[in-house]
Amino acid sequence: MKKTLFICQQCGYTSPKWLGRCPNCGGWNTFAEEKTEKKTGNVFRTKNVFPLPITQIDTVCLPRLKTNLTELDRVLGGGIVPGSVILIGGPPGIGKSTLTLQLLSHLATQGLNVLYVSGEESAVQIKLRAERLNIENEHLFVLTENELENILEAINSLKVKAVVVDSIQTIFTSTLSSAPGSVSQVREVTGLLVQLAKKQDVTLFIVGHVTKEGAIAGPRLLEHMVDTVLYFEGERDHPYRILRAVKNRFGSTNEVGIFEMQERGLVEVRNPSELFLSERPLDAPGSVVVPILEGTRPLLIELQALVSPSFLAMPRRTSLGIDPYRVTLLVAILEKRLGLNLGGQDIFLNVAGGIKVSEPAADLGIALAITSSLFNKVVAPEWVFLGEVGLTGEVRAITQAEVRLIEAEKMGFKKCILPKGNVKHLKRLFLKAVGVNRLEEAFEIVFG
Numbered sequence: 001m002k003k004t005l006f007i008c009q010q011c012g013y014t015s016p017k018w019l020g021r022c023p024n025c026g027g028w029n030t031f032a033e034e035k036t037e038k039k040t041g042n043v044f045r046t047k048n049v050f051p052l053p054i055t056q057i058d059t060v061c062l063p064r065l066k067t068n069l070t071e072l073d074r075v076l077g078g079g080i081v082p083g084s085v086i087l088i089g090g091p092p093g094i095g096k097s098t099l100t101l102q103l104l105s106h107l108a109t110q111g112l113n114v115l116y117v118s119g120e121e122s123a124v125q126i127k128l129r130a131e132r133l134n135i136e137n138e139h140l141f142v143l144t145e146n147e148l149e150n151i152l153e154a155i156n157s158l159k160v161k162a163v164v165v166d167s168i169q170t171i172f173t174s175t176l177s178s179a180p181g182s183v184s185q186v187r188e189v190t191g192l193l194v195q196l197a198k199k200q201d202v203t204l205f206i207v208g209h210v211t212k213e214g215a216i217a218g219p220r221l222l223e224h225m226v227d228t229v230l231y232f233e234g235e236r237d238h239p240y241r242i243l244r245a246v247k248n249r250f251g252s253t254n255e256v257g258i259f260e261m262q263e264r265g266l267v268e269v270r271n272p273s274e275l276f277l278s279e280r281p282l283d284a285p286g287s288v289v290v291p292i293l294e295g296t297r298p299l300l301i302e303l304q305a306l307v308s309p310s311f312l313a314m315p316r317r318t319s320l321g322i323d324p325y326r327v328t329l330l331v332a333i334l335e336k337r338l339g340l341n342l343g344g345q346d347i348f349l350n351v352a353g354g355i356k357v358s359e360p361a362a363d364l365g366i367a368l369a370i371t372s373s374l375f376n377k378v379v380a381p382e383w384v385f386l387g388e389v390g391l392t393g394e395v396r397a398i399t400q401a402e403v404r405l406i407e408a409e410k411m412g413f414k415k416c417i418l419p420k421g422n423v424k425h426l427k428r429l430f431l432k433a434v435g436v437n438r439l440e441e442a443f444e445i446v447f448g
C-alpha cells in the first residue's frame with residue numbers, strides 16, 4: 001500500500017504533514033514529499049544462525065590492498081580492506097573525482113578489474129580527465145548510469161574488486177517512486193550496494209555531496225551504514241588538500257593525508273612543513289611559526305597578523321583558518337593582562353597555505369603575531385612557539401610537545417618558547433627550549 005509522507009532531507013525524520021522546521025535536527029524548509037510503499041509479509045529465516053561464545057571466535061589479520069598512494073593508505077589504516085565501504089565527502093571542485101580515479105588506476109595496475117560509475121558525467125568527460133591524469137589501463141572500466149539495477153548487473157558481470165560510485169545522490173532504484181537524491185532513494189541504494197560489497201568482497205567507494213554547512217548531504221544514517229567516512233578539505237583557491245577520517249572501523253581516525261592539486265592531478269605531499277614555510281618572509285612583523293598536530297602528524301605553519309588603526313565604530317576582527325571567537329578571546333586577554341590598546345585597531349589573522357587551525361596549542365603564537373604587528377617588531381626567524389593561553393594570562397601545557405619539537409628541529413629552527421609544564425617532561429633538550437608560566441614572560445623574551 002502506497003502512502004505519502006514528508007521526510008526531512010537532512011536527518012530522515014518522517015511526518016504525516018509538512019512542517020516548516022524539523023523537530024529532530026532543527027533544519028528549516030528541509031521536508032520533501034515522498035511516496036512510500038509499506039511492505040507486508042512475515043519475517044522468516046533463510047538459514048540457521050547460532051550465536052558463538054566470544055572465546056571461540058578466531059581473530060585474523062585483515063588483508064589489505066595497497067593503493068600506492070601513501071597518504072591515502074595512511075588515512076585508511078594501512079590500505080584497503082576488501083569488502084569495506086568507504087564514503088568520501090567534500091565541497092564541489094575539491095578533487096573527489098580526481099582522487100577516486102587515481103586510486104582506481106593504481107589498483108588496475110595490479111591487474112585488478114575496477115569500475116568507475118558516474119551518474120553526473122559522460123564517458124567522454126571521464127576519458128578527458130583520465131588523459132589529463134595520464135591514466136590508461138584496460139582493467140579500468142567506466143560506466144555512466146543512474147539506475148541501480150544496471151549498476152549491480154555490471155558489477156556482477158565484470159567481477160570487479162573495487163567500485164567507485166560518483167555520486168550516490170544521482171543513483172536511484174526503480175523499486176521506489178521517489179526522486180533521485182531523496183532520503184528514501186539514498187538509503188535504499190546505499191543499503192543494496194553495501195549488501196553487495198559484503199557478500200562479494202568488493203571494495204566500494206561512495207562519493208557524497210556536502211551541504212553548505214560542510215556535512216555530507218542526506219540522512220546521518222548514511223554515515224552509520226559505511227565502514228569509513230573520509231572528508232576532503234581545503235580551499236579551492238589554495239593547492240593543498242587534507243584528507244581526514246572521521247570514522248574508520250579498520251584503523252585510526254587520528255591520521256590525515258595531505259595532497260597538492262597540480263595540473264596532472266593530486267600529488268602526495270611528503271614534507272608538508274617545508275612546503276608551507278617555503279615562501280615565508282623572514283623580516284616581516286606579524287609573522288610567527290607554530291608547530292601544530294594534524295592527527296598524529298606534526299606540521300609547521302606560518303601565522304600572519306596585521307594590526308592597523310581603525311576608522312570604524314566597530315573595529316574589524318577577521319581571521320582565515322582560525323576560529324574568530326578564539327581570536328576575540330586572545331585579544332581580550334592581551335588588553336586586560338598586558339595593557340595593550342587594541343580597542344581602536346583592525347586585526348586580521350591568516351594561516352598561510354589555507355590550513356585550518358583548531359587546537360589551543362597555537363594560542364601563544366597568535367598572541368605574539370598580533371603583538372609583533374602592533375609594535376612593528378620582527379620576531380626572530382629561528383623561533384617557534386607553543387602553548388595554550390588561559391584567561392588569567394597563564395601559559396598552559398599542551399599535548400605531544402616532543403613530537404612537535406622534533407619536527408621543528410628537523411626544519412632547522414634553533415629556539416622555542418613553550419610552557420614550563422612541558423619542559424620538565426622532555427626526554428632530551430630540543431632546540432633551545434625556554435619554559436614560561438605566563439604570557440608576560442614570553443613577551444619579555446621575544447621583545448625585550
